[in-house]
Amino acid sequence: MAKEMRALSSQSLQSTQRIGKILLEINQAIRETVGIAEDGQPEDGGGHRAGALVPPRR
Known part of the structure; x- marks a missing residue:
């Protein structure tokens, strides 16, 4: 039983990794x-990209 538990524990660890x-x-x-998409978007003059997928990082 202990051997089976160790084997299952090992499998769980490998799966998690x-x-x-x-x-x-x-x-x-x-x-x-996102980087590729943002590179293709013009800026709106305020440091924001028009139509950006995510808000700019601050």
Whole structure:
């Protein structure tokens, strides 16, 4: 029984690490996409991009 619990614990840890890596990759892809989208948007003169997908960082 203890051996099975250790195996399940190990699988859980590996799965959690994989999920973390996937989330980081998704986050990076979103940031890149927003950056590309913002690069194509003209500024409105006030330091804001017209039609920006996210508010500017302060």
